[in-house]
Amino acid sequence: MLSDARTRSIIIQCALVAVAAAFAALLVSTTFANLRARGIPIGFDFLTMPSRIVISEAILTYKSRDPYYWAIATGLANTVFISAVVIVFSSALGLVVGITRLSSNPLAAGTCRVWVEVARNSPPIVLLIFLYSLWWKVLPPVGEALNPLPGVYASMRGFVVPAVSMDVATPGLLVIALALALAAAGWAAARRRWLPPLTAPAILAVGIAGLWLADAKFFVDWPTFTGSNFKGGKDLTPELSTILIGLIIYTTGFVAEIVRGGVLSVGRGQWDAGHSLGLPRGKILRLIIIPQMLRVIVPPLNSQYINVVKNSTLAIAVGYPDFLAVMNTIISKSSHSIEGVFIILGVYLALNLSLSSAANWYNRRIAIVER
Amino acid sequence: MLSSALKRVPPMRDPSDPPAIEMAGMNKWYGNFHVLKNINLTVHRGEKLVICGPSGSGKSTMIRCINRLEEHQQGQIVVEGVELSNDLKQIDVIRSDIGMVFQHFNLFPHLTILENLTLAPIWVRRMRRGQAEQTAMHYLERVKIPDQAHTYPGQLSGGQQQRVAIARALCMSPKIILFDEPTSALDPEMVKEVLDTMVALAEDGMTMLCVTHEMGFARQVADRVVFMDQGEIVEMNTPSEFFSHPRHQRSKLFLAQILN
Numbered sequence: 124m125l126s127d128a129r130t131r132s133i134i135i136q137c138a139l140v141a142v143a144a145a146f147a148a149l150l151v152s153t154t155f156a157n158l159r160a161r162g163i164p165i166g167f168d169f170l171t172m173p174s175r176i177v178i179s180e181a182i183l184t185y186k187s188r189d190p191y192y193w194a195i196a197t198g199l200a201n202t203v204f205i206s207a208v209v210i211v212f213s214s215a216l217g218l219v220v221g222i223t224r225l226s227s228n229p230l231a232a233g234t235c236r237v238w239v240e241v242a243r244n245s246p247p248i249v250l251l252i253f254l255y256s257l258w259w260k261v262l263p264p265v266g267e268a269l270n271p272l273p274g275v276y277a278s279m280r281g282f283v284v285p286a287v288s289m290d291v292a293t294p295g296l297l298v299i300a301l302a303l304a305l306a307a308a309g310w311a312a313a314r315r316r317w318l319p320p321l322t323a324p325a326i327l328a329v330g331i332a333g334l335w336l337a338d339a340k341f342f343v344d345w346p347t348f349t350g351s352n353f354k355g356g357k358d359l360t361p362e363l364s365t366i367l368i369g370l371i372i373y374t375t376g377f378v379a380e381i382v383r384g385g386v387l388s389v390g391r392g393q394w395d396a397g398h399s400l401g402l403p404r405g406k407i408l409r410l411i412i413i414p415q416m417l418r419v420i421v422p423p424l425n426s427q428y429i430n431v432v433k434n435s436t437l438a439i440a441v442g443y444p445d446f447l448a449v450m451n452t453i454i455s456k457s458s459h460s461i462e463g464v465f466i467i468l469g470v471y472l473a474l475n476l477s478l479s480s481a482a483n484w485y486n487r488r489i490a491i492v493e494r
Numbered sequence: 495m496l497s498s499a500l501k502r503v504p505p506m507r508d509p510s511d512p513p514a515i516e517m518a519g520m521n522k523w524y525g526n527f528h529v530l531k532n533i534n535l536t537v538h539r540g541e542k543l544v545i546c547g548p549s550g551s552g553k554s555t556m557i558r559c560i561n562r563l564e565e566h567q568q569g570q571i572v573v574e575g576v577e578l579s580n581d582l583k584q585i586d587v588i589r590s591d592i593g594m595v596f597q598h599f600n601l602f603p604h605l606t607i608l609e610n611l612t613l614a615p616i617w618v619r620r621m622r623r624g625q626a627e628q629t630a631m632h633y634l635e636r637v638k639i640p641d642q643a644h645t646y647p648g649q650l651s652g653g654q655q656q657r658v659a660i661a662r663a664l665c666m667s668p669k670i671i672l673f674d675e676p677t678s679a680l681d682p683e684m685v686k687e688v689l690d691t692m693v694a695l696a697e698d699g700m701t702m703l704c705v706t707h708e709m710g711f712a713r714q715v716a717d718r719v720v721f722m723d724q725g726e727i728v729e730m731n732t733p734s735e736f737f738s739h740p741r742h743q744r745s746k747l748f749l750a751q752i753l754n
Contacts, residue, residue: 400614401590
């Protein structure tokens with residue numbers, strides 16, 4: 124009976140599982156015993172206690188008397204915010220830079236090449252520290268703030284931009300119009316893989332008509348200088364600006380290379396066929412090359428997105444309170460280091476696994492049908 | 495193999511009618527390599543030319559110059575009365591009037607057969623989708639695969655893909671169609687279905703330039719056979735004259751090699 128391949132493999136696997144379980148049990152029991160001997164409490168009860176830590180800036184509303192779990196959520200929101208902004212902007216810029224590198228215009232191609240080489244060959248932390256130091260070296264004090272665009276100010280204290288808010292008289296109508304526009308776009312995208320001409324302007328028109336019918340009013344809060352600082356507008360601190368700009372520059376370099384490879388992976392014959400039908404270059408790119416390149420670039424792009432989430436921990440270098448920075452403070456304040464580390468591992472794992480599964484879903488959807 | 499019952503009537507020509515294609519003193523180089531040497535060729539409307547010659551003789555490059563997939567460096571190419579220049583807008587207009595069928599089909603693998611056919615009519619000719627689909631179905635019926643309209647190119651055989659490629663070119667109602675070795679990448683049993691489609695097209699009076707080694711097709715359809723070697727047009731004659739009395743040593747050698 125022991126010579127049966129199936130039985131034998133089951134026995135071997137059971138033995139391996141038993142050994143691994145015993146090893147894990149040993150680790151856990153020793154750890155617990157040691158912690159108890161030193162009088163260090165274990166458990167997740169501390170999460171509901173007031174944290175009394177300071178988070179210098181946050182996307183969510185946070186006060187230091189809020190409980191630990193809300194401090195964790197605040198840090199997580201900061202990390203998700205940084206990652207999302209960097210992913211969106213570096214994808215868009217990477218697409219442009221990657222395609223421009225293949226342009227026949229030497230100045231445009233050369234500029235993009237410099238960007239790619241600088242971004243790819245410098246350690247991201249050096250890039251961040253360099254950019255961060257520029258705030259005090261290059262930008263003037265707040266009283267002499269630069270005003271490159273109306274309502275936009277740049278000084279040592281960061282950027283100040285106008286804040287836009289919207290007031291809608293009949294929000295119901297607006298919601299209906301936006302839902303209609305979204306549904307039309309979704310329907311068009313589901314039926315065809317490319318939209319016929321005029322579909323996009325039509326969808327946009329429905330949205331604008333909705334805004335107009337619902338009598339939406341936009342309010343802009345322009346920043347004004349009051350002698351010592353700016354009043355109104357929206358603040359972008361040097362820390363947040365640095366981590367966003369730095370990671371966007373860095374990630375764009377990698378995305379651009381992936382895009383370039385993707386464009387080159389689509390055969391010369393597809394360009395020939397497009398040209399022979401009289402399609403201009405831009406439309407060949409949009410209708411023929413980019414849809415085919417997507418299936419090639421989605422897997423490597425996904426790795427880059429995961430890298431963005433991981434690189435966002437470099438925020439600690441410029442003092443922006445991302446998830447890891449907040450967790451560090453929490454661990455030293457609460458002395459629940461084991462629980463803290465588990466939360467850190469679990470959160471980054473969950474973030475990156477969600478990114479991967481989203482990418483896999485998208486990749487399956489755009490796969491080319493073969494026999 | 496092909497029915498030879500087809501009667502060939504030389505196309506009626508009005509002397510004031512401009513030729514479909516006129517190449518005069520055309521030269522092309524790849525770096526230092528002189529690919530096309532002093533090409534002079536006039537193709538009249540409704541004419542069918544078969545271009546043959548050993549590999550590397552510049553046949554494909556020559557017809558790719560006609561819709562400017564390749565740029566020439568010297569001389570003149572005039573297509574339907576318009577000289578090819580660097581004007582991009584004009585090139586796109588000329589290209590939309592010249593259909594092209596490639597050796598490797600070059601269908602768009604991410605689009606269905608119907609979308610392959612309607613893409614250019616919609617985006618270049620600004621045709622309405624319904625009308626473009628109607629035209630596409632008409633041509634799919636002509637190439638005898640209307641039932642494949644909603645499949646993808648990867649699901650079709652080579653012969654079927656090439657017939658779709660011909661239909662795709664026809665959907666733009668071109669004045670001229672260029673064929674670049676349309677049967678060279680096909681399995682032998684699929685060559686006939688593609689050649690039959692091309693013969694039917696020739697019977698309709700389409701202006702055709704065809705790079706091919708299918709000498710049966712040349713005999714049956716061509717008004718003239720152009721023989722090229724080392725970047726030059728060596729000989730140009732009616733098929734019967736070319737096959738029975740080749741005048742140049744190089745033509746004789748070529749015919750001896752491919753006909754045996």
